[in-house]
Amino acid sequence: MTDTTNSTSSHSALEKLRQLIQQQEAQPANPLPTERELAERFCVGRREIRRALDVLEEEGRIWRKQGKGTFVGPAAPVQPLALHDLPQRSNLLEVMEARIQLEPGLARLAALRASGEQVALMQRLMERMQSIAPDDSDRHELWDSAFHRAIAEAAGNRLMLGLFDAVDAVRRDPGWQHLRVLARTTDRLHSYDDHHQRLVQHIAERQPQEAAAAMREHLLALQQALIEALSGDKEELP
Known part of the structure; x- marks a missing residue:
């Protein structure tokens, strides 16, 4: 498989x-x-x-x-928005533009509203990501998505959480998997671990502006990695 x-x-x-x-x-x-x-x-x-x-x-x-x-358990997530045809009408760079607009705001709200249990969940999810082998793309994407969703849920805005779920579903389209793999290197994963660590710290310490800035820095780094992967992928075409 x-x-x-x-x-x-x-x-x-x-x-x-x-x-x-x-x-x-x-x-x-x-x-x-x-x-x-x-x-x-x-x-x-x-x-x-x-x-x-x-x-x-x-x-x-x-x-x-x-x-x-x-x-x-005691809680259930909101139903994701049904936007199944968006991957065919969009691309990864548009997805990243949407994430850069949405997720720093979610991080800011999470720093204002996250409960102790929600911060603890972020910490556990982050630690699970850090323990995954760099070449296990399936597990890495699964736990990374869960980590970002934990921040989105801690923001306490159901509409924004639904938007996050919709964008995240588009991001995971299997047709773009090879680009996500190309954009993921060991050095970049270490850098992302640092971004995640600072994100959790700012949220835990109730620092909304710093949390938003850390999320934006993280997403801009992801965007740049995808741009480089997309450029390299095109160069390899016959």
Whole structure:
């Protein structure tokens, strides 16, 4: 299975599990289907199901009890906006422009509104990212997306969270996977780790302007990496 397929399957599993959790929120005492049943239902591998469940557990959406199963937690995310045709009408540079406009504002609001539990979640997600091997693009994208979503949710604005989900879904379009891989190097990942560390610190210390500036710096670095990857990709074409 290729990295592109793995990444697509993991994100597909995560999104479908989020929808399932919303449907089952009214019956928290009933366990979710087993990993095997979920894999069959969503037409993905059990590894992708486990990875998605790991993210949801870290977010506090689900909890597991040995011998009993997996249960819905106390909160469920908002439904992402349905903009399925946008990848065909957009491109990664437009996605980055949208992120640069949206996410610094989310970081600023998160610094004003994040609870201690939300900051702790950001810290855990950041630490999980730092432990991932640079060549494991599937896991890196999964946890990076969860980290940025944790900031968006901590901002406490449901409309902006919905916009974040829509933009993030477009960003993950499998047709652009090879460019995201080209833009990811070990040195850049170390730099992004530093950006994430400063982001969490500013949010935890209630520094809204600094948090917004750190997010903007991070996204501008991502944008530059994608521009360089796109330029190199074009040079390799016959």
